[in-house]
Every structure is written in structure tokens, then in C-alpha cells.
Amino acid sequence: MLIGELSRQTGCEVETIRYYEREGLLSEPQRSASGYRRYTAEQLGELNFILHCRSLGMSLADIRNLAAFKADHQHDCEDINQLIDQQIAKVHQQVEALRLLEQQLLALRDKCHDSHPAADCGILQTLVEAAEGSPCVCHTPFGQDNHGHSHDFDHAGKKNGRPHKGRP
Incomplete structure (x- = not known):
């Protein structure tokens, strides 16, 4: 074909x-x-x-490994189990990251409950203020999420177009 x-x-x-x-x-x-x-x-x-x-x-690397296992029937399946266990751990990390993102979005959504002109929208105002370097409801100060993990940049650094790792 x-x-x-x-x-x-x-x-x-x-x-x-x-x-x-x-x-x-x-x-x-x-x-x-x-x-x-x-x-x-x-x-x-x-x-x-x-x-x-x-x-x-x-x-693709994991698929390459599984294809090699498939080609070599004598290979121990414990390595395959370990590969799948690692994939499960990655999924758990992704689920936790999505939960955090949901919390951040819910906090942002909570800034506006009524219909307003865009100029009076609490969500838009929060996003603009954050872009200008102010703390926002969806991120803690100094570019850390609610678990204390540092982001690769902070709002002020992003505003200026340059990454900023941490603050003094």
C-alpha cells in the first residue's frame, strides 16, 4: 500500500x-x-x-524502548513494568499540575462575577496588573506557585521581555 x-x-x-x-x-x-x-x-x-x-x-524514546523489547522476546518484562510505572508517575505529576492550574484559574475567575464593560472587568484588570509586575491572585509573589515552586520568570521580568530567575 x-x-x-x-x-x-x-x-x-x-x-x-x-x-x-x-x-x-x-x-x-x-x-x-x-x-x-x-x-x-x-x-x-x-x-x-x-x-x-x-x-x-x-x-518517542519510550516507544523505541518498547519496540526493542517487542523485538527481543527474551528480555525481562520487569524493565517494561518499570517503564510503565515511570509513565504513571508522569501522569500523576501532570494531574497535580492541572489541579494547580485549575486553582489558579478559579482564583482569577473569582475576580469578576457580573457582566461589565471590559474596562471594568476584574479578570482583565488582574491580568494587566500582573503583566506590570503586581502580585496577582493566581500566583504568589516572587514568581512562585502555591507549592513554593519557582517559575522560570516573574511578571516584571516578562514585562520587560527578559527572563528573570528568582529575585534578590
């Missing part, structure tokens, strides 16, 4: 398929006499494996 058909069967964009080939995740297809890529059921299976792993949020 040609790349367009492989794309249709998997729902994967043609450019993404080519990218996976360049990255070595998808084995190189045979070429027709006119230079067209000719994919087999084997490449279809490889691509479906990659797409399934990507749907689980796995990185």
Missing part, C-alpha cells in the same frame, strides 16, 4: 508517518520503481503500535 492508504487506515498524517520513519520507529518501506514508498502489513502493525503508545502519552 502507498503512504496515503496507510494514512487513511491508521488516521495518522502522512508527514507524521515520514517523521516516524526518519526517527527509526517505523521500518523503512520498500520503494517502487518510480520511488514511491510501498508499505506492508508489518509496517501497518508497527505504526498501529506507535500510535497506541502515543495515545497513552508515551515519548
